[in-house]
Amino acid sequence: MTLTAFVLLILSLALTLNLYFPVLSNARFMVYSFATGWMAGELALQIALIEMLLAAILLINGSFSGLIGFFAILALFANWLALLHHHYQGQALGPVVESALQKALGVDYRAAINPDLRSALQLAPDFATQLRPFKRDKTGLTITRNIPYDHHDLKLDIYAADTRPASAPVLMHIHGGAWMYGDKAGQAVPLMQHMARLGWICCSVAYRLSPSATYPDHIIDCKAALSWIKANIGDYGGNADFIAVTGGSAGGHLSALLALTPNDPAFQPGFETNDTKVQAAVPFYGVFDWSNRDQLQHNAGMQSILEDRIVKQTLAAAPTLFENASPLLRITDSAPPFMVVHGDKDSLVPIGLGRVFAAELEAASDNAVVYLEVPGAQHAFDVFASPRSEHTKLGVARFLTHAYSQHLAHSGARQTS
Numbered sequence: 001m002t003l004t005a006f007v008l009l010i011l012s013l014a015l016t017l018n019l020y021f022p023v024l025s026n027a028r029f030m031v032y033s034f035a036t037g038w039m040a041g042e043l044a045l046q047i048a049l050i051e052m053l054l055a056a057i058l059l060i061n062g063s064f065s066g067l068i069g070f071f072a073i074l075a076l077f078a079n080w081l082a083l084l085h086h087h088y089q090g091q092a093l094g095p096v097v098e099s100a101l102q103k104a105l106g107v108d109y110r111a112a113i114n115p116d117l118r119s120a121l122q123l124a125p126d127f128a129t130q131l132r133p134f135k136r137d138k139t140g141l142t143i144t145r146n147i148p149y150d151h152h153d154l155k156l157d158i159y160a161a162d163t164r165p166a167s168a169p170v171l172m173h174i175h176g177g178a179w180m181y182g183d184k185a186g187q188a189v190p191l192m193q194h195m196a197r198l199g200w201i202c203c204s205v206a207y208r209l210s211p212s213a214t215y216p217d218h219i220i221d222c223k224a225a226l227s228w229i230k231a232n233i234g235d236y237g238g239n240a241d242f243i244a245v246t247g248g249s250a251g252g253h254l255s256a257l258l259a260l261t262p263n264d265p266a267f268q269p270g271f272e273t274n275d276t277k278v279q280a281a282v283p284f285y286g287v288f289d290w291s292n293r294d295q296l297q298h299n300a301g302m303q304s305i306l307e308d309r310i311v312k313q314t315l316a317a318a319p320t321l322f323e324n325a326s327p328l329l330r331i332t333d334s335a336p337p338f339m340v341v342h343g344d345k346d347s348l349v350p351i352g353l354g355r356v357f358a359a360e361l362e363a364a365s366d367n368a369v370v371y372l373e374v375p376g377a378q379h380a381f382d383v384f385a386s387p388r389s390e391h392t393k394l395g396v397a398r399f400l401t402h403a404y405s406q407h408l409a410h411s412g413a414r415q416t417s
Helices: 001-020 027-040 044-060 066-091 093-104 127-131 189-197 219-238 248-258 301-310 318-325 351-364 386-416
Strands: 141-148 155-161 170-174 201-205 236-246 281-283 338-343 369-374
Touching: 001 027, 001 066, 001 201, 027 044, 027 201, 027 386, 066 318, 066 386, 093 386, 127 301, 127 386, 141 189, 155 189, 155 219, 170 189, 170 386, 189 201, 189 281, 189 386, 201 219, 219 236, 219 301, 219 386, 236 248, 236 386, 281 386, 301 351, 338 351, 338 386, 351 369, 369 386
Parallel strands: 170 201, 170 236, 236 281, 281 338, 338 369
Antiparallel strands: 141 155, 155 201
16 A cells, blocks of 8 residues: 555545544634535535545555555545535435424414515525535626725625615625634625525625724624615615624624614714614524633633634623623524524534524524524535535525515504504
């Protein structure tokens, strides 16, 4: 057995092992575990095929000779079966998504969706889309970039279909990146393009990033963006009466915090009287508790980032600041409809945070709370088209369309009463 074959075997096994058992306890290796697990998990089929091709070339060249080579081939076969199982787990996500929606919204929730909107909903992913996971098809869409929203020179992008309703519901997206990285153009694109094709106006907003920015700058900026959208989205064909918010990771935290703190003057300096209420929220794998009340963090890495770069104070010195920044501790019975999404193999944000947040929100809120726990999904699993990403995207579309239909029904009832 040659050194090249041995390296292929070790790398293949390590990559697959990390999919099923991501590193959690060590802050540094946790990041490496995420980076490799995220790509390998959502491209499991492609990686399995590449490994098979490389192994076949090496086998033909005699690199797996001898008894050790024979056992190495057996180990690679087991590895490929594990990768294909991971891929199939994503392909089989549809019933899991539907079950989560039915549990929260009712078995017949689709019957409550406006018939015109229901007819446009897609229930199963396109296989062709998954074959080109990084392709961003802009057909039929207009994307207007870098629109200033009159706050610290920050800007937003608007995604809209070329043909859309005269007054379209709005989806506001807040990007992730540990409150320090990322941008409004690189995340949640599959979801925003899909919702735009369903007739929504999607706004992806920028906010000031740490370490230059200090919390609560980030949430203030998001509130300012929302305020601008409410005042101006009508000029782009949007309906300011229905705005939903979404985001992943840091954006999951900010979208949940925004949804749970409507009109909070502490987060609206200079525009305290502006309405910042949203009608629905879909946070993905958010850091819902900065106080670590339940001791759910895998290690000290998250607290170190928050204290050193984001808040720039310690939790011990400013506990109230950390608590007020925690969506988990801002839950009220007036929370809008929520859909909380989290992968059960997330190495950066503990799955326990998603579970606890969804459970406490469901117990307190007068509105529906959908909790979707995605089997096998790492952090950021939804960034590009994959089986898990596509099934989740379609489920979010059904949730948002249901929420909008309920809004339309209630609005109509108010107008006729």
